[in-house]
Amino acid sequence: MNWHNIVTVYLKELKDSLRDRRTLLSTIIIPTLVMPLLTFGVGKVASVVINRARGETPSIVILGGEDSPGVVAQLKASKKFRVVASTADWKQRIGDKQIRAAVRIPEKFEAGLRAGAAAPVVIYHYEGELKSMLGVGELEKFFRDLRDQTVTARLAERALPPSLVRPFEFSRENVAPPEKVGGNLIGGFVPYLIIILCFTGAMYPAMDLTAGEKERGTMETLLCSPVARVDLVLGKFLMVLTGSLSAMVFMLVSMGATAFIAGSMWAGGGKAAPLAAAAAAKDSASVIPMIDPLGLLGVLAMVLPVAVLFSAVIFTVALFAKSYKEAQSYVGPLVLVIIMPAVLGMLPGIDLNFRLALVPILNLSLVCKEMLSGVWHWEYIALIFGSSCVYAGLALALAVRMFNREDVIFRT
Amino acid sequence: MIEARLLTKTFRDKKRGEIHAVDAVSFRAEPGRIYGLLGANGAGKTTTLRLLATLLKPTSGSATVAGFDVVREPEKVRANVGFLAASTALYGRLTAREMITYFGRLHGLADPEIKARLARLAVQLDMEEFLDRRCDKFSTGMKQKTSIARTLIHDPAVMVFDEPTLGLDVMTARAIVRFVRECRDRGKTVIYSTHVMSEVEKLCDTIGIIHDGRLLAEGTLAGLRTQYGEQDMEEIFVKVAGGEAKP
Numbered sequence: 001m002n003w004h005n006i007v008t009v010y011l012k013e014l015k016d017s018l019r020d021r022r023t024l025l026s027t028i029i030i031p032t033l034v035m036p037l038l039t040f041g042v043g044k045v046a047s048v049v050i051n052r053a054r055g056e057t058p059s060i061v062i063l064g065g066e067d068s069p070g071v072v073a074q075l076k077a078s079k080k081f082r083v084v085a086s087t088a089d090w091k092q093r094i095g096d097k098q099i100r101a102a103v104r105i106p107e108k109f110e111a112g113l114r115a116g117a118a119a120p121v122v123i124y125h126y127e128g129e130l131k132s133m134l135g136v137g138e139l140e141k142f143f144r145d146l147r148d149q150t151v152t153a154r155l156a157e158r159a160l161p162p163s164l165v166r167p168f169e170f171s172r173e174n175v176a177p178p179e180k181v182g183g184n185l186i187g188g189f190v191p192y193l194i195i196i197l198c199f200t201g202a203m204y205p206a207m208d209l210t211a212g213e214k215e216r217g218t219m220e221t222l223l224c225s226p227v228a229r230v231d232l233v234l235g236k237f238l239m240v241l242t243g244s245l246s247a248m249v250f251m252l253v254s255m256g257a258t259a260f261i262a263g264s265m266w267a268g269g270g271k272a273a274p275l276a277a278a279a280a281a282k283d284s285a286s287v288i289p290m291i292d293p294l295g296l297l298g299v300l301a302m303v304l305p306v307a308v309l310f311s312a313v314i315f316t317v318a319l320f321a322k323s324y325k326e327a328q329s330y331v332g333p334l335v336l337v338i339i340m341p342a343v344l345g346m347l348p349g350i351d352l353n354f355r356l357a358l359v360p361i362l363n364l365s366l367v368c369k370e371m372l373s374g375v376w377h378w379e380y381i382a383l384i385f386g387s388s389c390v391y392a393g394l395a396l397a398l399a400v401r402m403f404n405r406e407d408v409i410f411r412t
Numbered sequence: 413m414i415e416a417r418l419l420t421k422t423f424r425d426k427k428r429g430e431i432h433a434v435d436a437v438s439f440r441a442e443p444g445r446i447y448g449l450l451g452a453n454g455a456g457k458t459t460t461l462r463l464l465a466t467l468l469k470p471t472s473g474s475a476t477v478a479g480f481d482v483v484r485e486p487e488k489v490r491a492n493v494g495f496l497a498a499s500t501a502l503y504g505r506l507t508a509r510e511m512i513t514y515f516g517r518l519h520g521l522a523d524p525e526i527k528a529r530l531a532r533l534a535v536q537l538d539m540e541e542f543l544d545r546r547c548d549k550f551s552t553g554m555k556q557k558t559s560i561a562r563t564l565i566h567d568p569a570v571m572v573f574d575e576p577t578l579g580l581d582v583m584t585a586r587a588i589v590r591f592v593r594e595c596r597d598r599g600k601t602v603i604y605s606t607h608v609m610s611e612v613e614k615l616c617d618t619i620g621i622i623h624d625g626r627l628l629a630e631g632t633l634a635g636l637r638t639q640y641g642e643q644d645m646e647e648i649f650v651k652v653a654g655g656e657a658k659p
């Protein structure tokens with residue numbers, strides 16, 4: 001190994017890549033834009049849609065209830081929903097989102113109540129449809145209140161205290177610090193994004209520096225130089241790693257900037273105390289709540305060996321291909337292999353254990369989720385960092401080996 | 413100086429089985445002379461030259477190039493060889509100057525040295541006006557000149573040319589041929605592969621005819637003419653290649 005040669009190769013590849021539009025796009029431009037787009041684009045649209053749905057008064061239909069005028073009148077008087085005339089195709093209309101829900105008041109409902117107990121009320125809704133669910137929520141609240149009123153009235157009639165049916169109250173209170181809340185909401189998503197960008201950042205330089213060079217015929221020119229093959233591989237590999245890390249760094253920096261801008265924007269321009277900003281950001285369905293900066297540093301350290309692993313693996317795979325196109329068809333499916341463990345790690349139920357700590361990518365995803373929410377399991381962190389380094393080292397050794405094989409370099 | 417001794421290269425191909433691309437080839441190329449390797453498509457010219465330039469490792473046999481063994485000291489061999497082929501392209505996103513400087517550095521030259529040599533080569537090859545333009549915008553002739561400068565930046569003792577005039581127009585091809593002669597006149601060992609008979613006649617001091625991986629005939633142009641009783645190189649070639657029954 002000759003560091004002088006490695007640096008020479010690296011600097012040349014860096015200059016070359018900076019002039020390649022595809023590489024610039026995947027390592028700088030897209031990573032910079034992804035967070036702002038997600039936050040201000042998708043995040044904003046989502047919060048607008050939800051708020052509008054909340055703001056609208058749900059339209060409902062009453063089925064039956066001719067012999068229970070009191071309840072019907074109360075429903076009609078409520079400001080929480082708008083009662084529209086019932087038609088025979090009410091089910092269809094729920095499906096078509098013209099009305100949000102229907103409520104069936106059983107025969108002799110009020111008479112039954114007076115006598116003691118009435119037949120059940122049934123609420124019809126469209127499962128999974130946001131607006132229908134909001135309408136149902138309001139209807140349920142209405143009937144729960146009605147039941148409570150009935151109970152209260154009955155207790156009063158018999159001169160019994162309300163504590164007879166409600167012997168105690170309970171409530172809940174949040175003890176998690178704000179960054180912990182952020183970690184759980186977003187903690188799964190940020191590592192996921194980091195993993196994907198590390199991969200796509202390495203992808204284009206890796207294909208360009210291997211299959212691309214074969215296709216353009218510069219590989220043979222390069223191999224004519226007296227530089228040892230291992231130096232060529234390492235110089236090229238460092239460039240691929242640079243692409244991977246640059247994608248991640250650009251994404252994180254732009255994420256920080258986005259969080260800052262979004263925070264002060266959603267704080268309403270008022271006294272933008274950090275906490276108020278975080279709270280404001282949270283309830284406007286923001287994608288970026290407060291994140292523990294120390295956790296972010298930890299994530300960066302953990303990602304390093306994984307970036308090495310990705311770079312070496314993509315480099316090796318792309319080296320087999322004869323052309324850029326062929327390389328794309330090999331590397332493309334790899335994305336799925338990466339995404340699966342990354343998505344698994346995003347699921348709320350899965351937590352770290354010693355076995356999962358050895359699964360590449362999934363372990364990173366899980367440990368990042370913990371670190372971002374301020375939890376530091378040092379024995380897992382050491383195990384994951386160590387195993388990632390071993391995987392990365394193996395992948396890099398494989399890349400060097402493949403580069404030395406003439407049936408890989410001169411494949412026909 | 414190049415010396416090949418029973419140089420053999422066998423490829424394993426899934427469809428075609430074993431391919432004896434180069435089969436026990438022995439020859440000697442001397443400094444100050446041009447050795448021409450003449451052969452049809454698929455005869456094994458490129459493979460032979462790649463073995464000499466240590467891009468491939470021989471299956472068996474050996475060769476010394478500029479005094480170094482191709483198997484044991486491949487890096488030293490490459491440091492003393494300039495390899496130019498149709499398949500050795502330029503980096504399109506670099507300028508000619510950057511390209512040549514890069515290869516100078518890869519050969520371990522210091523930057524001032526590279527600068528001085530590049531200035532001299534640019535004058536010799538008349539490439540000053542496009543030195544700072546990107547290679548992907550070059551005409552074929554400009555590319556060829558840049559490639560030549562790239563092979564010469566480390567002033568190698570041995571020059572290996574693999575069909576360097578392939579796909580070039582007459583004027584550019586003549587310029588290349590003139591340049592190959594200059595290399596010989598400066599005392600370099602030159603090996604030159606082609607399937608163009610006239611080039612061999614004009615250029616080469618010694619001619620080796622390669623067919624199906626084997627070196628079937630070798631000698632000076634005059635020697636081959638007397639040996640095969642033909643004046644025309646093409647007739648000689650057909651006699652050599654066709655007269656030998658395939659085993």
Ligand SMILES: Nc1ncnc2c1ncn2[C@@H]1O[C@H](COP(=O)(O)OP(=O)(O)OP(=O)(O)O)[C@@H](O)[C@H]1O
Pocket residue numbers: 410411412423424425431432433451452453454455456457458459460607
């Ligand atoms: N990397 C390889 N893998 C398998 N077979 C190969 C490889 N390289 C060359 N061959 C085969 O070896 C034989 C010799 O090829 P070579 O390229 O040396 O011929 P050539 O004389 O240069 O021909 P051309 O005039 O077409 O350039 C051919 O049959 C070719 O298909």
Ligand SMILES: [Mg+2]
Pocket residue numbers: 457458459574575
């Ligand atoms: Mg050839």
